[in-house]
Amino acid sequence: MSLRGTAAAVAMLIHALFCGLPAAADQTAAATHAALSGDKHRTSFRLDLSVGVPAEIYTLANPYRVIVDLPDVEFRLPESTGQQGSGLVSAFRYGQFAERKARVVLDTAGPVRIEKAGMTAAPGGKGIVFTFDMVTTDPASFGVGTGAGKAAANSEEQPPVKATDETPRSAGKPVIMIDPGHGGIDGGAISPSNLLEKEIVLAAGKEVARQLVATGRYDVRMTRDSDVFVSLDQRLGLSAKHGVDLFISLHADSLPEQEGAQVVRGATVYTLSERASDERSRRMAEKENASDLVAGINVVDGADDDAVKGILFDLMKRETANFSADFSNALVRKLRPVKVLARTPQRAAAFKVLKQTHAPSVLVELGYLSNTEDEKLLNTPAWRKKVAAAITAAVDAYFTKRTAGAAGP
Ligand SMILES: [Zn+2]
Numbered sequence: 001m002s003l004r005g006t007a008a009a010v011a012m013l014i015h016a017l018f019c020g021l022p023a024a025a026d027q028t029a030a031a032t033h034a035a036l037s038g039d040k041h042r043t044s045f046r047l048d049l050s051v052g053v054p055a056e057i058y059t060l061a062n063p064y065r066v067i068v069d070l071p072d073v074e075f076r077l078p079e080s081t082g083q084q085g086s087g088l089v090s091a092f093r094y095g096q097f098a099e100r101k102a103r104v105v106l107d108t109a110g111p112v113r114i115e116k117a118g119m120t121a122a123p124g125g126k127g128i129v130f131t132f133d134m135v136t137t138d139p140a141s142f143g144v145g146t147g148a149g150k151a152a153a154n155s156e157e158q159p160p161v162k163a164t165d166e167t168p169r170s171a172g173k174p175v176i177m178i179d180p181g182h183g184g185i186d187g188g189a190i191s192p193s194n195l196l197e198k199e200i201v202l203a204a205g206k207e208v209a210r211q212l213v214a215t216g217r218y219d220v221r222m223t224r225d226s227d228v229f230v231s232l233d234q235r236l237g238l239s240a241k242h243g244v245d246l247f248i249s250l251h252a253d254s255l256p257e258q259e260g261a262q263v264v265r266g267a268t269v270y271t272l273s274e275r276a277s278d279e280r281s282r283r284m285a286e287k288e289n290a291s292d293l294v295a296g297i298n299v300v301d302g303a304d305d306d307a308v309k310g311i312l313f314d315l316m317k318r319e320t321a322n323f324s325a326d327f328s329n330a331l332v333r334k335l336r337p338v339k340v341l342a343r344t345p346q347r348a349a350a351f352k353v354l355k356q357t358h359a360p361s362v363l364v365e366l367g368y369l370s371n372t373e374d375e376k377l378l379n380t381p382a383w384r385k386k387v388a389a390a391i392t393a394a395v396d397a398y399f400t401k402r403t404a405g406a407a408g409p
Contacts, residue, residue, distance in 0.1 A: 028076045029053045032127070034094065036086035040136070042115075043087030045106060047130045049073070052119050057132060058296050062143065065340040066106040066114065066134060067296040069083040073102035079194045088112055088134050095185035097229050097295060103185050105296040108134060111142035141253060146223065173219040174245040174399055176212055177238065177340050179353065180222065182204035184229030186294045189254040191369035198227065201250040204366060207381075207388040209247070212395060229295050233350045241361055246327060246395065247361035249353050252378055253284060254370035263372035265389070266342030269331050271324045272355065273348035284365065285349035290361075323360035326401070331394040337388045340367070340383075364391075 033048035045066075055068040056206075066089075075094050082092040090107045097103035117132035156262045180201040182188035188197025205222060212220045221242055223235045239247050255261045259280070276282035332345050342365075366387065368372035377383045 007152065009323045018308065019315045027051060027070050028074050029070075030076050031094070032076050034077055034081055034092075036089050036092070038087040038133070038340040040087055040109070042133055043089055043112075044131055044133050045089070045092070045104075046201045047104070048122065049130055050121075050129045055117075055130060057114050057117055059108075059114065059142070060296065061111070061139075063293065064108045064111055064142075065293075065296060066108060066112065066408075067129070068104040068106075069097070069130070070102045070104070071149070072100040075102070083190070088136065093187060093294070095187070095229065096176055096227065097185050099228070099279070103296055105185060105294065106134075111137050111139050111149070111270075113137040114339045141158045142393045149381075173217065175219045175221060175242055176395060177221045177223060177242060177244040177245060177247045177359075178205045178209050178212075179235055179239075181226055181249060181288065182229075182291060183224050183227055185296070186229055186291050189252060191254065191375045192372075193375065195369060195375060195379055197252045197254075197369060200252045200369070202227065204378075204384050205250050207384045208250070208391050211388045211392040215392065215396065217399070218395070226312055231292050231295065231297060232289070233292075235353050236356060239356055239361075244359045246398070247354075247356060248360045248391065249351075249361065249363040250366060251288060251363060252369050252374075253287065254368055255280075256370070261368070262372065264342070265368050265371040265374045267335055267340045267367055268347055268365045269335075270351060270354070270365065271346075271348050271349060272330050272361070274350055276349035277347040278344075281347040281349040285351045287349075289352045320357055320360055323402075324354075324362060326392065327360055327398045328362050330366070330397045330401075331391065334390040334394040334397065335387070338386050339388075340377075340387060 027050075029052075030050040031047055032050065033046070037045050037046070038044050045068075045099055047068075053071050053073065057066065057067050058069075077094070082094065085091050085107075088108050088110070092104060092106040094104040094303045095102065112134040113136075115133040115135055119128050119130045121127075122129045180198070182196075182198035182201065184200065185199075188201070190196055202224070206225065209220045209222055209225075212218045221238070221244065223238050235249075244307070255264055271283065272283075276285060288389060328346055332341065335341050351363050354363055367378050369375055369378065
């Protein structure tokens with residue numbers, strides 16, 4: 001058996017290409033162990049794989065990250081893997097990035113250079129050990145070997161999301177898009193007992209979709225219906241493509257302990273605004289807008305701010321903002337009796353996923369994974385059913401009012 005691990009700078013990338021046997025062409029590689037070792041000068045990352053796969057490693061700035069792109073890899077790793085940093089790495093995450101593409105994203109304390117990347121047969125000949133080192137470098141030399149160009153191409157590179165994409169629009173019925181946040185490599189917030197936001201909101205989203213479909217009144221679409229990463233631009237693209245009449249994004253964030261994690265709880269309905277209604281909302285939008293960064297997509301600094309300003313200018317000329325506010329009001333009215341609302345349940349901030357001129361949109365933070373009571377609730381089918389029923393009732397009220405309005409004088 002001949003194994004060869006090479007690390008060479010190709011264009012702006014560093015390739016760690018595995019060119020040996022066994023080939024992984026006909027089987028999905030499984031990752032069974034991931035670990036960091038070393039110190040603040042040199043940190044090694046190790047990933048144990050069942051078979052060798054081609055891997056591509058590159059670095060990104062703002063914030064500093066190391067991205068490892070892999071083909072379809074099934075991660076069989078303990079739940080908390082990656083949450084604890086070591087040496088130059090503060091944390092890492094892994095998961096599906098796109099169809100048949102997996103990714104590992106490592107957050108580094110500063111600019112690093114990749115060294116000694118390679119894949120070797122594991123001791124005992126069972127599987128492959130994939131390793132590379134990260135060493136500190138200065139910001140000036142960091143530019144060499146970064147994946148800025150590569151990352152810029154990322155969005156085009158991502159295959160179109162399938163979701164509930166293929167069915168043609170049914171005539172006459174309002175199209176409602178349910179948008180469960182995060183997914184795949186972007187787990188979203190994590191509760192103290194390791195519940196992931198991406199799982200909570202997917203379960204809730206499916207229940208909302210189920211109840212909306214059951215009314216027979218709506219054409220319901222989802223931006224994702226499995227554990228897959230969907231970028232914010234893709235979410236916006238799907239909404240535009242389907243010409244949706246209402247877009248509902250679902251999230252469940254967390255607060256740090258010092259911001260009252262044990263006191264702050266309940267659901268909040270957000271609408272788009274350039275100026276956040278309060279500091280917590282501003283930070284919440286900042287966090288949710290970072291989804292693409294979390295997944296290792298290069299986001300051009302400031303571009304989003306400008307885009308939001310452009311959209312807001314556009315919105316002033318349209319009714320969309322008023323309709324979003326209408327739906328937000330309807331939603332809060334229906335959620336109030338269910339007793340799940342936060343103390344100030346209607347807020348606004350510059351959420352990127354709400355930047356839609358064609359569709360009224362809201363983002364619902366269903367609760368706080370950082371709050372013990374909320375955490376328990378958010379994971380129960382009974383709570384999901386109740387909240388989904390309230391959302392469905394709000395959608396009914398909203399469209400009944402709109403239809404009545406349209407039919408009026
Ligand atoms: Zn979220």
